[in-house]
Amino acid sequence: MTRPEDWLSFPDAPRILHPPPGPRTQALLQDQARWETDAIAYPHYFPIAPKAAQGSTIEDVDGNRYIDWVAGICVLNFGHRHPRIVAAVEEQSRAIWHALELPTEVRARFLKELEESLPGTLRNHARIFFTVTGGDAIETAVSLADFAQGKRGTVAFSGAYHGVHGGAVHLTSGRRYHATSSFPSGPVIRVPYPDPYRPVLGADEGAAGTIAYLEHLVNDPYSGVDSVSAVLVEPILGEGGYVVPPDDFLPALREFCDRHGILLIADEVQTGMGRTGRMWAVEHANVTPDIVCMAKSIGGGLPLSVVAYRGDLVRELPRGFHLGTYRANPLALAAGAESLRLLREGDLLERTRHRGPKLLERFRAIAERQPTIGSVRGRGFMIGVEFVRDRKGRPPWGDRAKAMRSALLARGVLMHTCGAWDQTLRFMSPLVIEDELLERGLTAFEEALDSLEALPETPRAGGPSAPYPGRPGEPHRPPDHTIPTPGVPPIPAPHLPAEKPSAPREER
Ligand SMILES: Cc1ncc(COP(=O)(O)O)c(C=O)c1O
Numbered sequence: 001m002t003r004p005e006d007w008l009s010f011p012d013a014p015r016i017l018h019p020p021p022g023p024r025t026q027a028l029l030q031d032q033a034r035w036e037t038d039a040i041a042y043p044h045y046f047p048i049a050p051k052a053a054q055g056s057t058i059e060d061v062d063g064n065r066y067i068d069w070v071a072g073i074c075v076l077n078f079g080h081r082h083p084r085i086v087a088a089v090e091e092q093s094r095a096i097w098h099a100l101e102l103p104t105e106v107r108a109r110f111l112k113e114l115e116e117s118l119p120g121t122l123r124n125h126a127r128i129f130f131t132v133t134g135g136d137a138i139e140t141a142v143s144l145a146d147f148a149q150g151k152r153g154t155v156a157f158s159g160a161y162h163g164v165h166g167g168a169v170h171l172t173s174g175r176r177y178h179a180t181s182s183f184p185s186g187p188v189i190r191v192p193y194p195d196p197y198r199p200v201l202g203a204d205e206g207a208a209g210t211i212a213y214l215e216h217l218v219n220d221p222y223s224g225v226d227s228v229s230a231v232l233v234e235p236i237l238g239e240g241g242y243v244v245p246p247d248d249f250l251p252a253l254r255e256f257c258d259r260h261g262i263l264l265i266a267d268e269v270q271t272g273m274g275r276t277g278r279m280w281a282v283e284h285a286n287v288t289p290d291i292v293c294m295a296k297s298i299g300g301g302l303p304l305s306v307v308a309y310r311g312d313l314v315r316e317l318p319r320g321f322h323l324g325t326y327r328a329n330p331l332a333l334a335a336g337a338e339s340l341r342l343l344r345e346g347d348l349l350e351r352t353r354h355r356g357p358k359l360l361e362r363f364r365a366i367a368e369r370q371p372t373i374g375s376v377r378g379r380g381f382m383i384g385v386e387f388v389r390d391r392k393g394r395p396p397w398g399d400r401a402k403a404m405r406s407a408l409l410a411r412g413v414l415m416h417t418c419g420a421w422d423q424t425l426r427f428m429s430p431l432v433i434e435d436e437l438l439e440r441g442l443t444a445f446e447e448a449l450d451s452l453e454a455l456p457e458t459p460r461a462g463g464p465s466a467p468y469p470g471r472p473g474e475p476h477r478p479p480d481h482t483i484p485t486p487g488v489p490p491i492p493a494p495h496l497p498a499e500k501p502s503a504p505r506e507e508r
Contacts, residue, residue, distance in 0.1 A: 002434040008055030008079050009434055011063040014412020014444065021047040022062025030325040037316060045405060046070075046414055052092050053080035056433040058414070061217035064331055071414045073237075074270045074382075079430035085300045085335050085342075087385045092334035095176045099330055110333040113340040118308055119280040120288030129307040130328035134295035135163020136260035137305040138171060138232070140322050141291045142186070144307065145230035145263045146319070152186055155214065155262075157193035158200075159240025159420065162232065162267055166233075173240070189217060189225050194245045197375045197386065198394065211226070211256050220261050230291075231256075232261040235281035238270035241419035242384025242426045252286035263290040263313075269305070270382075273297035274343045274431055277353035277380035284379065298337030304328070337407055352431050356380040359427065359438065366446055370453075372400055383427040386419065387392040396423035400452065407448035408462035413441050 005013070022027060024424035028049040032040075048060040049320060057081050058066045070234060072075065078085060092106055099107075111128060118126050129144070131137040146152045154171060156162070160169040168252035169177050170185030183418040194203030194210045201209030217225045231253060237243035257264045259501045266289035273296065278284055278293065303326070360378050363385055367373035374388035387404070398421040405425065418426050429438070 001106075002436060007434060008082065009057040009067075010054050010059060010065045013057040013067050013437065014440060015063075015065040016410070016412045017064055018061065019060040020062070020064060020068050020409055021049075022060065022064060024061040026047040027059060040479060045416065046309050050408075055079040055082075056430045056437055062485050064412065065432075065499045066409075066412045067429075067444075068411060069427055072301070072417070073296070073427050074119065074273075074275055074428050075296045075299075076301055077273050077381075077431045078300060078342055079432045080301070080341070081233055082300070085338050088300075088338035089302070089331050094330050096330050100325070101327065102331055105335075106330050106333045106337065107328055108201060108398070110328075110337040110340075112307065113337045113344070114308070117279050117340050117344060118393060119283050119292065120286070122308055125311050126308045127311050127313075127323055129309070131295075131307060131322075132324060132326050133163065133165070133305055133307040134169035134267075134293065134304050135165035136305050137269065137293040137295055138162045138267060139165055139167045140307045141265045141293050141309070142167070142171070142230065142232065142316070143319075143322070144309060145265060146186075147317065149263065151227045152460075153189060153226065153228040153230075154186065155189045155191055155217075155228055157191055157233060157237075157240075158451050159193045159195065159237045159243060159265075160232070160234060161239030162269075174175065175475045186225070189228060191217075191242065193234075193243060194249050195237070195241075195243045196246060197243070197377070203246060206246045207252045210249065211252045214253075214256055218262075228260070230265050232265045232267060235271050235285070236276065236379060236382060238382075238480045239418050241386065241424045242378060242382055244379055247285070250282060250287045254289075257290075265289060265291040265293065267293050269293055269295040273339065274349050274352055275380055275382050275428070276445070279343060279349065279351060279463045281379070284406055291386050297339060298381060300330040300337050300339035302329070302331035302332035302335045305335050314443060348431050352380045355435075355438075356383070359383060362442055363427070363445075366442070366449065370449055372386040372397060372449075381427065381429060381431055384418065385427070386424040388423070396421040398422035403452055403455070404448055407451050408444060411444040411448060413444045413448075415441075415445075430479040439441065 025048055029043060029047060030342055039493055049056050051061045052059045056068050058068050067479045098103060117123060129140050139356050142154050155221055156171040158170065158173050161171045162168045164172065164177050166183035167186060169181045170188050191213060192200035194207050196204045201213050203209065217223045218228060233253060235250060254264055266282050268280050272294050277282065282289060283367050291307060291309040293307055298304055356379065360376065360385040363383055364376045367385065371391055372387050374394050376385055387400040389395040389397045401417045401423050404419055405415060415425050418424050
């Protein structure tokens with residue numbers, strides 16, 4: 001039991017007063033749809049209008065209170081408005097808000113905290129680039145690697161998500177993201193991520209197949225690959241489905257890179273800042289990358305990202321190699337420095353290492369009696385529950401995972417999907433969540449599963465396999481991110497009031 005004075009969250013969540021979307025939420029959704037582009041995604045998944053948030057809970061404008069197992073997609077490892085982060089930001093707001101790249105006390109404080117927190121031999125031997133978003137950090141890291149190596153060519157994995165900026169989008173694997181980009185790609189060499197549940201190169205047996213394939217790409221003059229500057233890897237696939245690779249993967253990748261003078265870039269944007277029970281997920285494998293990209297929770301909830309690289313990688317970079325007006329915003333630095341301290345000084349990492357496996361077991365126990373769940377895996381507070389039409393053929397069942405998302409929302413729990421077919425529900429609550437809210441969330445999870453079991457499309461255990469999307473001969477079905485999930489009304493279509501035509505746009 002969490003003592004009342006230790007609760008960070010609204011203690012009575014989940015609380016549904018008006019089934020979402022309630023009336024006030026609907027009005028705000030209409031306003032949003034009138035003015036904003038319809039290309040936004042999240043209101044389709046979670047049609048709620050947040051009014052306030054505390055710890056691991058969100059209250060919407062209709063008075064509903066939700067348990068937040070989304071945490072801003074791992075931006076909120078310390079929950080909403082952690083009192084220590086609020087205090088740090090408030091104090092900084094009374095000093096200075098914007099300072100370009102000039103030295104400030106808060107900048108120095110952040111850098112010292114970060115230095116103490118870096119993985120392996122990067123600690124005390126790293127240099128830092130400030131950036132703003134995850135994709136921004138990725139692009140900087142790849143440019144830096146190519147500059148240091150004097151050559152180009154980035155290995156990126158299938159299932160990878162590295163952002164949708166001009167260059168980062170081509171390192172991301174999803175076709176749907178490439179389709180909307182107008183910017184050219186640098187040389188990207190795509191290699192299957194070792195997914196033990198959906199093995200392509202024998203990943204169910206370990207990393208040997210993946211490494212053999214990489215060796216072939218580098219050694220065979222007819223492999224089609226001209227040069228490789230760096231390997232870019234997520235230690236656990238995030239958007240790609242919360243896929244935990246075989247234990248030998250990262251050490252073998254490190255060795256492969258060392259053998260060939262290739263740089264190893266770790267994308268710790270989603271896995272970092274304690275999410276997996278270590279400060280950085282590469283620490284589970286005792287691997288030190290040459291370059292690490294950090295974002296999301298590194299700003300304690302405010303926009304901040306960082307690239308840390310081996311100090312001896314390049315002797316000198318041209319001044320202005322990397323620029324941007326908003327880099328290292330002092331408010332974000334204050335929040336980030338306090339977040340790093342929270343992780344370094346408290347027992348949050350240890351608690352996540354302790355609670356994560358227990359949670360994994362709870363999800364597994366629930367899954368055991370559910371033939372629609374094919375795999376439960378994870379590390380720390382990064383747990384994926386993958387839905388399949390049947391366990392034998394493993395055809396991914398995105399519609400079922402999305403129906404679960406809606407059924408959970410109706411019960412006051414926010415949980416999002418991931419994976420190529422949106423077939424995996426992912427648990428990514430704040431690390432500071434109270435045990436009671438974990439229990440209530442698990443109860444809602446079981447109830448939501450039971451409620452869907454009654455639906456006619458539920459297969460019987462051992463039933464016939466549906467075709468596997470993406471198999472040769474089968475059309476690939478991209479995740480329908482903008483289509484509302486079953487049971488959730490669409491957000492209203494935009495309309496302009498007829499009586500007040502909008503003024504013609506001024507040309508600039
Ligand atoms: C692993 C990973 N890398 C990069 C990004 C891109 O970050 P951003 O959305 O801040 O550009 C994300 C975003 O989800 C991510 O999960």
